Amino acid sequence: MHLFKPFNTICDLKTGVLSPPGNHIVRYLADMKEMFHDREAAETMLKENPKVYEFYNVVIPEEDGHLQHCTSIIYPGKVGKEYFMTKGHFHAVAGTAEIYVCLAGKGLLLMQTEDGQAEVLEMYPGSISYIPPYWAHRTINTGDEPLVFFGVYRGDAGHNYGTIEKQGFSKLVLEEDGQPCIIDNPRYNPRGGD
Ligand code: S6P
Ligand code: ZN
Numbered sequence: 001m002h003l004f005k006p007f008n009t010i011c012d013l014k015t016g017v018l019s020p021p022g023n024h025i026v027r028y029l030a031d032m033k034e035m036f037h038d039r040e041a042a043e044t045m046l047k048e049n050p051k052v053y054e055f056y057n058v059v060i061p062e063e064d065g066h067l068q069h070c071t072s073i074i075y076p077g078k079v080g081k082e083y084f085m086t087k088g089h090f091h092a093v094a095g096t097a098e099i100y101v102c103l104a105g106k107g108l109l110l111m112q113t114e115d116g117q118a119e120v121l122e123m124y125p126g127s128i129s130y131i132p133p134y135w136a137h138r139t140i141n142t143g144d145e146p147l148v149f150f151g152v153y154r155g156d157a158g159h160n161y162g163t164i165e166k167q168g169f170s171k172l173v174l175e176e177d178g179q180p181c182i183i184d185n186p187r188y189n190p191r192g193g194d
Contacts, residue, residue: 004066009058013103016071016148018056026054029079032087035165037172037187038080051075052084066155073148074107074141081174083107088138088169090114092158095133098151102127105147108173108180111135114163116170116190120182123149136164140173142180166192 010019028049033042055072062068077084088110091098100109102123109121109129113136121129123139131137141147170188174181 016073023057036079041080064156085140090136090160096154096157098131098153100129101150103148106143107147
């Protein structure tokens with residue numbers, strides 16, 4: 001047995017910044033432009049190529065006895081009417097759950113099964129969302145401030161981005177009359193993962 005030493009990471013609860021930062025990943029619009037519904041709006045915004053979100057992963061062995069943990073910060077903004085959001089993913093080990101604890105801001109957590117069933121939960125400071133095994137997950141900032149949350153999941157869960165890249169989510173979250181509105185995604189392709 002390899003005995004791993006306990007350690008602390010410090011989280012700024014307002015900004016989500018971790019210290020030490022661990023693996024820090026930043027995603028700009030250019031990294032995910034085809035994920036937004038309004039391709040023309042995305043193309044126009046590419047001149048400025050805004051930062052859409054970033055996340056900090058504590059460095060943990062990718063083994064099933066361990067727990068990965070991380071913070072994510074989704075910036076406020078929209079591409080056309082669609083709010084800034086994460087790419088979204090299934091876990092590579094699909095039967096592994098995750099917990100999100102919202103620290104700041106407000107948003108929606110969109111989840112989807114392989115056969116396109118969708119569920120949405122609200123995120124606000126203090127909300128603890130349970131993402132059960134086999135649900136892809138994407139977070140969407142519907143507010144004017146950064147949406148900040150902490151996540152924990154099984155050490156060896158990994159990420160499968162490919163299925164969502166090919167299929168899309170079955171729902172889109174757009175702003176209509178100043179309010180978030182969930183609609184069917186006309187481009188959703190349930191067979192795109194075949
Ligand atoms: C990891 C967890 C989060 C996301 C992060 C970015 O399992 O769900 O840390 O990685 O919110 O989203 P995405 O979809 O780009 O990984
Ligand atoms: Zn995840």
